[in-house]
Amino acid sequence: MATREKRRRVTRPVGGGDDADPVAGFLSWCRRVGLELSPKVAVSRRGTVAGYGMVARESVQPGELLFAVPRAALLSQYTCSISGLLERERGALQSPSGWVPLLLALLHELQAPSSRWSPYFALWPELGRLEHPMFWPQEERRRLLQGTGVPEAVEKDLANIRSEYCSIVLPFMEAHPDLFNPKVRSLELYHQLVALVMAYSFQEPLEEEEDEKEPNPPLMVPAADILNHIANHNANLEYSPNCLRMVATQPILKGHEIFNTYGQMANWQLIHMYGFVEPYPDNTDDTADIQMVTVREAALQGTQTEAERQQLCERWHYLCKLEMVGEEGAFVIGREEVLTGEELAATLKVLCMPAEEFRELKDQDGWDDEREEDSLTITNIPQLKESWRRLLRDSVLLTLQAYATDLKTEQELLGNEEAYAGLSWREQQALQVRYGQKVILHRLLALTGGAGPVAHTRPGQELDSKLPFTDA
Incomplete structure (x- = not known):
């Protein structure tokens, strides 16, 4: 079966940047902030599974550095332009998700005309066209994904998002009208940003001696979030005190796409959190x-x-x-x-x-x-x-x-x-x-000694055929 697209991307910028060539604007921004791209890689729409991605200009060997992102270029609650306010109000912004400070940072930066991350936003997907099941009509979601566990997970997400927005986020934005204009005080936009953070953010792992601590908050990593995911990935993100480094883990031939991993993700997790799946039998982590x-x-x-x-x-x-x-x-x-x-x-x-x-x-x-x-x-x-x-x-x-x-x-x-x-x-x-x-x-x-398939067979009933699947 042919490989199908892993993510849909669009070129229209979100929240700023009117460059005719978003990639050129992004690459110029990378140079300004010290984000180093190897000359062996390119941000491109050609040769990728869909939309923007990263491909090898030349063959790459395992262990080679593909790019390095300085921590100052990361977008998080600690680097945004309202970081001081978010830190002072940290107690009031606590939530079960732990995502509220980053989401408020994104809400502010998206509508700030002079945001330093505007060229980075230009490569984001169009928020109104995200394909997470949370944006599907409820009837369609239940009909297509019944039995998979996804509808139940989405219903919990939607309830938690609404509660978080109404009890924490909206009151905070209303208390600071000079920082959040009316167009970003929207539950719909908040839904979209939650989905984007779910799909595109990264979470720095804790050190072994810190395993009992709270998880690190999510952060946005420019360049790293351009890479698509497959189970058989060929690159991996490494964390160091000064920067985050994307390193090749397999040989990558010239013209081939560079794939990161989001972790060992089953297809129901991929569709739920990222809005795509790997076609059978590609996802060995299913x-x-x-x-x-x-x-x-x-x-x-x-x-x-x-x-x-x-x-x-x-x-x-x-x-x-x-x-x-x-x-x-x-x-x-x-x-x-x-x-x-x-x-x-x-x-x-x-x-x-x-x-x-x-x-x-x-x-x-x-x-x-x-x-x-x-x-x-x-x-x-x-x-x-x-x-x-x-x-x-x-x-x-x-x-x-x-x-x-x-x-x-x-x-x-x-x-x-x-x-x-x-x-x-x-x-x-x-x-x-x-x-x-x-x-x-x-x-x-x-x-277990059973056979299949008989739809809606009750336990203990006789099954009437052999197992009907192949790995081909």
């Missing part, structure tokens, strides 16, 4: 989630009496106490590994163990540190106890019921180039998310 409460529901379906249901609930509360499960948590299954192997193994063990064994477990306040089940992997699922496999299988079947269509239907659609090309861009992206998740779930189903 995952499928089984909600923890779904495993509880599957286990409850196997109970016969009220006493058995009470006993199972007692086991669930015990797992909650151990912090192995939670009402909003998920077991994460990758293509080649179970990313939450310890939690899943503990859950299957506790929910399936004999009553006497569970009483002993509670009496000794947990089990010994050395447990074979800690190493639960994709490959050892067929060797699990039959009761564990049955519970896992029923949990997968319940998870598959959340989707509106089955795997076979979507596989046929993906295999029909004409039909696929007739889908809208959003329909294509959503299909890739659903399909990648279902492939993982059906593989897991097969490993």
Whole structure:
């Protein structure tokens, strides 16, 4: 399948800059602020997956510096022109997201005619055309992404954004009318900037000895945010005291695009946070989630009496106490590994163990540190106890019921180039998310001794066909 665009970009500047050539204006600004671009790279619209990107003018070897961004050129709550005010009001600007100071910095700089970052803004995407699902109509979002976890994540985002804007951001802007003109006092614009920060900002990692501290606030990194993302990236951003350095991690041939990584992101995370996906099977970091409460529901379906249901609930509360499960948590299954192997193994063990064994477990306040089940992997699922496999299988079947269509239907659609090309861009992206998740779930189903696909099959029902997917 051909590689499809990863991000849509447009050339119209946002908040300033009327240069006929935004790239020339940006490169001139880079020279002024000391942002050093290697002569081996170029900012270009040619040779990129979509819009602006960065390509190699000459072949590049691993370890070579592609560009360096001095910390003074970063746009953050500490470098913007109202940094002093934001620092003085830090207590009033605290929020669960931790993003409010940066968002206020962007709101101010976007409408400031003399903002030093105006040439940088000229390469931003047009805010009104961002493709995050938060901007899709609710009905379309639910219809296309049902079962993927994205609609639920977006609804939480929208509620939090509105609350944050109404309780913190708008009162702050109204208290400083000389710094924020009326055109930026808009919930719609705030939504757009949240999406932009979600997609384009960076967060400096904490040092090992600082792991217990609050995460570092997000910041905007000119040049670095031009790079698109793929799982098989060829560059990586490194942090140092004086600057941020983009360094090649693989050989990059002349004319090839330079790709950064946003982290190990599943397709549902990419569409949610960045507004694009990698087509199957390109995203080697793709995952499928089984909600923890779904495993509880599957286990409850196997109970016969009220006493058995009470006993199972007692086991669930015990797992909650151990912090192995939670009402909003998920077991994460990758293509080649179970990313939450310890939690899943503990859950299957506790929910399936004999009553006497569970009483002993509670009496000794947990089990010994050395447990074979800690190493639960994709490959050892067929060797699990039959009761564990049955519970896992029923949990997968319940998870598959959340989707509106089955795997076979979507596989046929993906295999029909004409039909696929007739889908809208959003329909294509959503299909890739659903399909990648279902492939993982059906593989897991097969490993438990089940088969597929039968849409809306209840746990325990007979399945009537073999696993219908390929990696081709």
